[in-house]
Amino acid sequence: MANACPEGASSSHVNKLIRELLRGRELATQLQSLLSESPGDGKAVLAEQMLGEIMRSFSESISVMGSCGSPEASEGVMSGDSGESPKRPGSKEGRGCYKRRRGLQSPTVIAPTKEDGYAWRKYGQKEILNSKFPRCYYRCTHKYDQGCKATKQVQMMDDHPTMYQITYHGQHSCREIMRAPQMIPDLDPRESNVPGTHHHDSKPQTFHQDNRPSNPFPMCIKDEQREDSASDLTDCKSGLDQGFPDLPGFGNFSEPATDFSSWPLSDDSFGDFPATDFMSRYISINDEFHFACGKLDYSGISSPRELA
DNA sequence: CAAATTTGACCACT
């Protein structure tokens, strides 16, 4: 049913996606062996660069996916000026003047924290039918000063109250933080230890991958229309039979650069476990593409929260 | 005091 990629979703899109993902996997494999050789020392920089590239690949992939959904998905929230419905006289940009998204394929993430490194501003909260917890609405802090159209919705999961289901809409056009981390070597990493939500600093590079592992935690990127998010967590373990074995999934996708600072994993632990461990376990994007990154052996590592 | 959050109202969509 879900026409994630409408007919138009040309195979070139898909091919591109596949290329990017395969590259991600290749890099992850390299990284894994690298880190297992000599955890923690001078190669860490190289490892981070690889990670940056991996993240970029995945971001690109998700972007492609987004563009094959509805154009709106990548163009961001509509502000009601799409012209087809006359606004009320006198309601300029119109309070409540918007178009409800429908049928969009937006990346949805299950994560133990709402933080993702971007500066968000909450603009609403609503009780949602059949949900125990309200849904919170965030837009990018730079909506007005930089015209950034990114928004996200955060909702605590009914079944896993410690986990948040975060749905992203639109893409960041702001320069608040790095998107795909590109390892800017001449910035002093020490100034980058502030979580991205702090943005009083005028410098756009609030923090880049600094010394933290890229998303150390399992997330599940999924199609927002799949309702059973809880079962999805287990669901997306499968589905690799389609030619994407062992894809290292991780939590940086089209929008956010994850702020791991608040997540319960120390820098130290980075060197202690197999490299791909912090790259999560599952990605499940939509009905057409389910990548599950083989569930890695977390022996000795405590995952952020036990999901089951 | 500026920026962020809260909250009720408004409106589109189903």
Place this chain on the structure above:
DNA sequence: AGTGGTCAAATTTG
């Protein structure tokens, strides 16, 4: 009519 997404005034926070 019910529900969800957004706006914006009021309030809170730093």
